Amino acid sequence: MNNKYFEEYSKRIKRINFLILCFSFFLIANFFTIQLTKNSKLESIISKHGYKTKNVIGQRGKILDRNNKEIATSINKYTFWVNTNKKYDKNLIIDIFSNVFNKDKEQFNDILTKKNNYVVLEKNITETLATLILDNPIKGLRYTKHPSRLYKYDHIASHVVGYIGENNIGILGIEESCNNILAGD
Numbered sequence: 001m002n003n004k005y006f007e008e009y010s011k012r013i014k015r016i017n018f019l020i021l022c023f024s025f026f027l028i029a030n031f032f033t034i035q036l037t038k039n040s041k042l043e044s045i046i047s048k049h050g051y052k053t054k055n056v057i058g059q060r061g062k063i064l065d066r067n068n069k070e071i072a073t074s075i076n077k078y079t080f081w082v083n084t085n086k087k088y089d090k091n092l093i094i095d096i097f098s099n100v101f102n103k104d105k106e107q108f109n110d111i112l113t114k115k116n117n118y119v120v121l122e123k124n125i126t127e128t129l130a131t132l133i134l135d136n137p138i139k140g141l142r143y144t145k146h147p148s149r150l151y152k153y154d155h156i157a158s159h160v161v162g163y164i165g166e167n168n169i170g171i172l173g174i175e176e177s178c179n180n181i182l183a184g185d
Contacts, residue, residue: 058184059147063161063174070152072161072175077148078130079123080141084115088140097121100132124148147184 034042063072080097082088090112098105101122111121125133130143149164162173170179 060149060164060168060184061182063182071157072149072151074147075150076127076130076145077123078125078127079144079146080121080125080130080133081144082112082119082121082140082142083117084112084119085117086140089138092136092138093121093141096133096136096138100129 059074062070062074065071082093090109093112094105094108097103097108108121111119133141134143147168151158151161151163158173160173162175163171164175165171168183170176170182175182
């Protein structure tokens with residue numbers, strides 16, 4: 001009698017094992033399909049909600065004269081922007097920016113009517129003006145800080161000092177010849 005039960009239950013157990021094995025292969029095949037094949041729908045979801053990496057490079061070194069006075073130095077410039085597809089405090093942004101930059105409120109209102117993930121309000125703003133805006137936390141206002149080069153004596157000895165390009169690489173003069181020393185890490 002035990003042998004009869006064993007045969008009956010062993011067949012059922014084999015069927016259940018077979019179903020579990022088939023289901024496992026199905027899951028593994030789907031995981032491989034998701035990981036290895038390109039799917040434009042998934043790529044768009046990831047690009048909207050995923051994280052992006054950004055390399056931050058240290059500030060470029062100073063150029064000093066023989067009396068240790070700065071000839072060229074790096075300063076920070078700011079670009080202020082808003083993602084108008086998300087919630088932001090439009091009225092407060094318009095008020096502060098029109099006061100700080102002495103521009104008409106309608107100009108900033110026109111800029112903020114655009115629907116985009118990156119709407120630039122002002123760019124290349126010095127740190128002194130930027131602190132007037134950054135002192136007041138504003139919902140939805142974002143900024144990007146980027147280094148810029150300040151030449152203290154404008155055109156005096158500019159042929160010797162040289163200048164840098166947009167990619168922060170020295171083009172002429174000391175800026176070019178000492179680029180590997182002056183470049184930030």
